[in-house]
Amino acid sequence: MIAALFPGQGSQEVGMGKALYQGSRAAREALERAEATLPGLLGLLWEGPEDALKLTANQQPALLAVGYAAYQAYREAGGKEPTYAAGHSLGEWTAHVAAGTLALEDALRLVRKRGEYMQEAVPVGQGAMAAILKVPLEVILEEIAGIEGVELANLNSPEQTVISGKAEGVHRAVELLKARRARAVLLPVSAPFHSSLMRPARERLAHDLQHVPFSSPKFPVYSNVTAHPETDPSRIKTLLLEQITHSVRWVEILQSLKAHGVAKFLEFGSGRVLTGLVGRTLEGVEANSLTTPAEIAEALALGA
Structure with missing residues (x-):
């Protein structure tokens, strides 16, 4: 069994996604949809400046777009649909786009707002x-x-x-x-994420989520809040809100995935943070980071 993993904030770097854009038609289409939704996003991804890319309101849609593009490139190249998916914090949103729970365009607009609200919830320094x-x-x-x-x-x-x-x-x-x-x-962060101090951000995002359609995912996506695979659209919407103020239970998620029979973990997007966490948490499993067409081809050659 395969689990698709999607990283959260801290995995970004200027230039991410460019190799995917140049080497995969499906990734290029995904990134062009992202650019049409949030004009200027691709320029920020590939040219920076880094300080602007680090801003929470920019970093979240940037990572979502690149994670989804990497997943689309993998599927276009013949990669198997995962049995489960999971994402770390912001990555949970990317996982739901990959699973078809949310449209890419809706998710990009929502995580841009999510980032703005989280940044504004607590004055800098407090x-x-x-x-x-x-x-x-x-x-x-x-x-x-x-x-x-x-x-x-x-x-x-x-x-x-x-x-x-x-x-x-x-x-x-x-x-x-x-x-x-x-x-x-x-940590060099601008706000106390995943704490009760983020409650104002959660309340503001709840208004934006009211009229956004959620569908049943094509495969179960683990919730950071429950550490269980979720498939009910209304429950998923509630849990994505609760996630803002709750702990990310990543150790439990990885342990549950292994207990459900997952032996291969594929991280889509930018960096190797989640691949490293798999290695430090589980034994007897395989983990690969897929950030470029070359890495995707190599993983597929090894049976991913």
Whole structure:
């Protein structure tokens, strides 16, 4: 069985998607649809500047467009339809476009708004995020239990967890966890994503989602909120909203995919972040990153 994976923020780089555009008709059509929906997107992808591409409102539609284009190039080249799909944070939206739950154009407009709302939810400097490594989740939970406004944001691998929330609380948690021999690194982000502080963004996006049609996906897509495969369109819409304020349960998602029989994980879009997390979380599975036609051809030659 195959699982299609789609990355979230942090996987972007100037130039991403250009090889797909030049080497795949299906990818080119997907990226041209993205450009028609959000004019200027392709120029941002290929020319930057990097600081502009990093902006949340730009980064989210950029990653969605490139992830979907990579998936379309893979299918055009003869790649098998996945049994399941999953995406990390923003990547969950890309997974639903690939599965046909959402039209590409609707998803691009929605994630542009999602990025704007998330950026505007908390004034710059009032929120923070930090990656905690080399200590078990139990230690992290123990140290943040008494700190107001600090929550789990991303459970990425058994030894990598991200915390999010009020800046002063996150800084305090970092110091406490360093004393417990954790490696704790403040992340260069502009807002405390996946925390209850994002509630204003969730409420604003709910209005935009009201009249957007959702269809039953062609294959189940895992929810970051439940860590279960979801197929009901109305439930998917609700969970995509809840995702803004809830933890990304990536470890559980990967473990569930393996338990359901998935042996091959294919990451579509830009970078190798999710491929690396598969390797650090699961044993006895294969993971490949597909960002160019050459990588797609190589994976297909190996039976992907």
